[in-house]
Amino acid sequence: MPEIFINGQAIQARDGQTVMDVAREHGHFIPYFCWHPQLSTAGNCRMCLVEVEGRGLDIACNMPVSKGMKVFTASDDVKAHRKAILQFITLNHPVDCGICDKAGECTLQDYHYEYNGEHSLSRDEKVKSTKFYNLSNRILLDNERCILCLRCTRFTHEVSKSMALGVERRGDVSNIRPVEDRPLSEDPYSDNIVDLCPVGALLSRQFLHKSRVWFLQPTPSVCPRCSRGCSIQVWHRKQEWRLKALDPRQNESIARVTPLENPAVNGPWICNVGRDLAQVFERARADEPMLKGRPAGIAAALDEARRIISTARHCVALVSNWGSNEELEAFKRYLGEVFHGFVKQDWQPQPGERIEDDLLIRSDKNPNTARARELFGDDAPHFPEGTDVVLVWGEGFDFAQLPPRARIIFLNSYLQPENGHADVFLPISIQTERAGHYTNFEGVVSAFEPCFEKKPGVSDAEALFKALAAPARGHL
Amino acid sequence: MAGRQLLMTFPVTATSHSLAEYLARGGYVALAKTLREMKPQDVVKEVAASGLQGRGGASFEVGRKWQVVQYDDGHPHYLIANADEGEPGTFKDRWILENNPHVLLESMLIASYALNVRNCFVYIRGEFDLPYRRLAGAVEEAYAAGYFGRNVLGTDFACDIVVYRGAGAYVAGEASGLIASLEGKKSYPRNRPPRLTVRGLYQQPTVVNNVESLSNVAGIVLHGAAAFRTVGTAKSPGTRLISISGHINRPGVYEVECGYPWMKFLEEDCGGVPGARPIKCVVPGGVSSKVLTGAEIKELVLSHEALWDAGSTMGSGGMIVIAEGTCMVSLLQVILRFYHHESCGQCTPCRHGTGWMHRIIDRIVAGGGMPDDIDRLYYVSKFNDGTTICGLGDAAGYACTGILDKFRDEFEYYIEHKRSKYGGSLECLKSS
Numbered sequence: 001m002p003e004i005f006i007n008g009q010a011i012q013a014r015d016g017q018t019v020m021d022v023a024r025e026h027g028h029f030i031p032y033f034c035w036h037p038q039l040s041t042a043g044n045c046r047m048c049l050v051e052v053e054g055r056g057l058d059i060a061c062n063m064p065v066s067k068g069m070k071v072f073t074a075s076d077d078v079k080a081h082r083k084a085i086l087q088f089i090t091l092n093h094p095v096d097c098g099i100c101d102k103a104g105e106c107t108l109q110d111y112h113y114e115y116n117g118e119h120s121l122s123r124d125e126k127v128k129s130t131k132f133y134n135l136s137n138r139i140l141l142d143n144e145r146c147i148l149c150l151r152c153t154r155f156t157h158e159v160s161k162s163m164a165l166g167v168e169r170r171g172d173v174s175n176i177r178p179v180e181d182r183p184l185s186e187d188p189y190s191d192n193i194v195d196l197c198p199v200g201a202l203l204s205r206q207f208l209h210k211s212r213v214w215f216l217q218p219t220p221s222v223c224p225r226c227s228r229g230c231s232i233q234v235w236h237r238k239q240e241w242r243l244k245a246l247d248p249r250q251n252e253s254i255a256r257v258t259p260l261e262n263p264a265v266n267g268p269w270i271c272n273v274g275r276d277l278a279q280v281f282e283r284a285r286a287d288e289p290m291l292k293g294r295p296a297g298i299a300a301a302l303d304e305a306r307r308i309i310s311t312a313r314h315c316v317a318l319v320s321n322w323g324s325n326e327e328l329e330a331f332k333r334y335l336g337e338v339f340h341g342f343v344k345q346d347w348q349p350q351p352g353e354r355i356e357d358d359l360l361i362r363s364d365k366n367p368n369t370a371r372a373r374e375l376f377g378d379d380a381p382h383f384p385e386g387t388d389v390v391l392v393w394g395e396g397f398d399f400a401q402l403p404p405r406a407r408i409i410f411l412n413s414y415l416q417p418e419n420g421h422a423d424v425f426l427p428i429s430i431q432t433e434r435a436g437h438y439t440n441f442e443g444v445v446s447a448f449e450p451c452f453e454k455k456p457g458v459s460d461a462e463a464l465f466k467a468l469a470a471p472a473r474g475h476l
Numbered sequence: 477m478a479g480r481q482l483l484m485t486f487p488v489t490a491t492s493h494s495l496a497e498y499l500a501r502g503g504y505v506a507l508a509k510t511l512r513e514m515k516p517q518d519v520v521k522e523v524a525a526s527g528l529q530g531r532g533g534a535s536f537e538v539g540r541k542w543q544v545v546q547y548d549d550g551h552p553h554y555l556i557a558n559a560d561e562g563e564p565g566t567f568k569d570r571w572i573l574e575n576n577p578h579v580l581l582e583s584m585l586i587a588s589y590a591l592n593v594r595n596c597f598v599y600i601r602g603e604f605d606l607p608y609r610r611l612a613g614a615v616e617e618a619y620a621a622g623y624f625g626r627n628v629l630g631t632d633f634a635c636d637i638v639v640y641r642g643a644g645a646y647v648a649g650e651a652s653g654l655i656a657s658l659e660g661k662k663s664y665p666r667n668r669p670p671r672l673t674v675r676g677l678y679q680q681p682t683v684v685n686n687v688e689s690l691s692n693v694a695g696i697v698l699h700g701a702a703a704f705r706t707v708g709t710a711k712s713p714g715t716r717l718i719s720i721s722g723h724i725n726r727p728g729v730y731e732v733e734c735g736y737p738w739m740k741f742l743e744e745d746c747g748g749v750p751g752a753r754p755i756k757c758v759v760p761g762g763v764s765s766k767v768l769t770g771a772e773i774k775e776l777v778l779s780h781e782a783l784w785d786a787g788s789t790m791g792s793g794g795m796i797v798i799a800e801g802t803c804m805v806s807l808l809q810v811i812l813r814f815y816h817h818e819s820c821g822q823c824t825p826c827r828h829g830t831g832w833m834h835r836i837i838d839r840i841v842a843g844g845g846m847p848d849d850i851d852r853l854y855y856v857s858k859f860n861d862g863t864t865i866c867g868l869g870d871a872a873g874y875a876c877t878g879i880l881d882k883f884r885d886e887f888e889y890y891i892e893h894k895r896s897k898y899g900g901s902l903e904c905l906k907s908s
Contacts, residue, residue: 043667044823046863057862062667084859088828124835167662172831174821
């Protein structure tokens with residue numbers, strides 16, 4: 001337990017820690033670009049230079065603590081050097097914040113305001129390099145903005161292990177480049193490098209020029225694309241920036257998905273599939289209850305459903321494993337005695353998707369199988385002799401497998417052909433419109449919050465179960 | 477003869493590099509003595525006692541580097557001879573590799589014995605053709621004669637050697653960059669700690685020594701540290717191989733006993749400056765060392781301490797003589813172009829600083845200089861010093877400030893008049 005001093009404050013450090021670790025633990029901020037807690041130490045940006053009494057300047061990220069060392073994180077010398085380092089970094093940087101996606105959340109921008117704030121001292125032309133270099137079908141690279149912190153190459157070597165990126169040439173013309181025969185497009189975690197990039201060099205094609213980040217806000221959520229249940233941030237327009245002049249779909253759309261650091265589940269990473277949630281949630285929505293394919297009011301649809309249930313001999317329910325803990329529990333509470341419930345797999349792996357690996361991706365492509373199985377058992381769906389009513393909750397079940405004469409109550413969020421084949425169809429809300437919890441395969445419960453208003457005409461499944469269980473003429 | 481000699485002790489002939497002639501000169505006797513009579517710790521002690529300083533540029537004591545390695549720590553150890561001689565003006569290791577490769581091999585065997593090394597490496601720069609062929613031939617001869625492999629000279633000692641050719645990056649001459657290159661990676665130098673003697677090649681304790689430093693080991697072991705210390709000065713024992721070039725009548729590689737008078741060396745041994753022109757300045761040990769003017773070197777002797785006191789260093793022994801009438805602006809342009817071209821681009825100050833300095837000096841030479849350009853060169857040099865991972869960034873700054881400090885007026889003249897005070901020449905003109 002060496003005692004060290006940071007800016008005069010005595011701190012008990014642990015053996016093996018670096019000055020950077022200790023400073024962060026105790027609230028002394030040291031700026032950095034290349035350092036990252038989950039990656040190896042590169043020590044190449046030189047932004048974290050600190051002064052040690054009697055030893056001069058050195059980088060905090062690679063400085064082991066030693067007993068009695070006196071560290072200064074903001075001495076005059078340190079400040080002068082930080083300022084100079086920023087001069088060097090911006091020397092060939094285009095400073096095109098006006099058209100850069102990263103502006104507003106850019107480390108270089110923040111540090112420049114904080115630690116330099118001056119114009120460039122250079123009078124010479126900047127070094128030109130490639131713009132919009134095609135790294136993969138998901139990522140573009142702007143080499144002029146790149147500060148060569150090598151977080152992206154380290155990520156592909158140490159975390160995703162695709163080894164897809166390296167550095168080509170040397171000096172101020174060196175560039176990040178994909179490695180031959182190891183395409184970045186085959187790295188299912190590649191988009192993390194866009195978040196890792198401290199500047200706007202790595203650009204997500206999905207998000208390219210879509211929105212300024214200050215128009216957006218993040219809502220904490222849970223990725224439903226596999227049973228890992230990674231914590232994510234769903235970014236969407238702030239209430240005050242939902243403008244009438246914009247297409248309404250743009251006001252209510254998922255701008256991007258980023259990881260929300262959660263050591264218990266996913267650390268700071270998510271996979272690319274999790275970034276494509278818009279492809280799931282922004283499919284055409286069903287917003288009208290139907291009776292045998294004809295539009296009907298919600299009251300009439302509920303009445304018909306209740307009538308069907310009350311006259312049935314044996315009811316089977318196919319329960320969605322995309323339902324939240326609350327919804328699954330509500331079903332059990334209100335309809336558990338009437339229905340014989342089975343857990344249904346809403347989603348299957350998509351073509352080309354990675355099935356499973358040892359980092360995050362799980363083979364079960366549904367978020368809440370764990371809780372659903374706890375409540376409804378592990379049996380695959382089957383229909384005992386005499387089943388005359390089936391309630392299907394959620395998508396992904398082939399109606400041809402239902403008993404031929406059974407009457408069907410169908411709860412679904414999206415516009416799909418099966419909707420019209422059900423005797424009663426009830427549209428339900430999706431994850432981004434409600435709050436709830438999912439239980440992942442390890443039993444960790446994570447919460448998600450609503451990002452958008454519920455679409456008119458749809459109901460929460462929880463409310464529908466309550467209404468269906470009401471004796472008669474109960475309304476929402 | 478610039479004092480006593482330890483390495484250049486024989487006339488160079490077409491066959492003087494062969495094993496037969498090396499043996500006739502008393503070769504591999506030191507190895508036999510080491511293996512039969514000395515314990516590994518004794519060898520380390522002897523080398524430490526000799527005070528032998530590194531000949532690659534940093535002049536760090538070889539013995540102190542070796543003492544860090546724990547003989548029995550359970551890890552494999554590695555020894556690397558740094559033959560990636562790339563410092564501009566330096567070509568002394570080339571002489572050893574071409575004319576006496578066996579002294580390097582013998583010394584490496586002794587060092588391997590002392591440091592518990594099973595596999596050692598020679599990292600030789602890719603541009604070296606004859607030196608590589610001579611070294612490879614010597615390795616073949618040594619294997620055939622049983623100096624490498626298992627049971628060297630009938631003892632339990634075993635050692636193998638690999639000669640690895642670099643691909644021409646200056647920065648691969650930096651020890652940790654060399655190791656990265658040897659491992660098959662881009663030759664990016666690495667942050668310390670940990671030091672290479674703790675974690676080097678393949679994450680194991682590794683000693684990297686310059687070819688000339690290692691080549692001295694055989695003699696030290698054979699004759700003893702005390703005998704070695706009788707040569708040279710108290711603080712700079714031994715000799716230095718100096719490769720001299722530039723405006724000098726007899727350029728080449730010379731062995732100079734430390735403490736030898738500088739002017740005597742230039743005038744008597746090297747034949748003086750063509751046309752007997754006065755010396756404007758001298759780059760003492762590769763362009764990374766600060767230049768010394770003709771007046772400054774008048775009374776100096778060639779030893780580490782004398783040059784340190786004068787604010788420079790013997791560095792890698794690559795001496796360049798610059799006669800009066802040479803344009804220092806053009807000279808600095810050449811130097812800065814080199815550093816810009818050779819910066820590996822890993823850490824920020826050097827990646828951008830070397831290019832920035834190069835663009836400024838290019839602009840001055842092209843006639844576009846501005847009054848604050850000199851300040852800007854000082855600014856870049858200042859913030860490259862001590863902020864980079866390896867010494868290359870510092871070196872670019874030293875080279876630049878070394879010339880600016882002493883010849884500022886020439887730069888001011890160039891910026892003001894948009895032309896060189898000396899016609900921009902780097903050649904040695906016969907008459908002025």
